[in-house]
Amino acid sequence: TQLLEQSPQFLSIQEGENLTVYCNSSSVFSSLQWYRQEPGEGPVLLVTVVTGGEVKKLKRLTFQFGDARKDSSLHITAAQTGDTGLYLCAGAHNFNKFYFGSGTKLNVKP
């Protein structure tokens, strides 16, 4: 079983549309990270959220950490083709463990 479930698994949208991807768990995490990964490259850190209820904005990206620190969402406003990639969430749990979701593969069409 997967500790972190991401949804949807795949998302294909037109440029300019908004979207939200989700990262859910029944476990509590001390922090949660979002990464974006392009094919053949390593994941690149987008944000770390630490406090329950925290909202962070990075240009057109808005990240929210659930109040209970079990879930998170990533909202992208007016998606661009450069947003295409695999979005991974990772939760820090139990000292040295980082658990990864299986990712949401986003394709933004021109």
Add this chain to the structure above:
Amino acid sequence: ETGVTQTPRHLVMGMTNKKSLKCEQHLGHNAMYWYKQSAKKPLELMFVYSLEERVENNSVPSRFSPECPNSSHLFLHLHTLQPEDSALYLCASSQALGGNTIYFGEGSWLTVV
């Protein structure tokens, strides 16, 4: 540029070969990790090192042998691999065990033929 550098970026090896993957981090971190990423599977943690000491080995076959000579360098020695070992191998580091964030290298694409 994430501060974690992996070499080689691409490697093709036969099943009887011996090769090594190298990782170097320039972030002053104390913890380093090897992950394996295969198609359609989540990232799999292989090994964790803290201050050059291995603290986790996630039931990885012995044909993968890690080495951490100092806190900036991490190697993954490969021998007698199988075709199913073909994957993207990612090195990562964090400030310390239990740190909030890990930073990844660009990965080494391994193909076993």
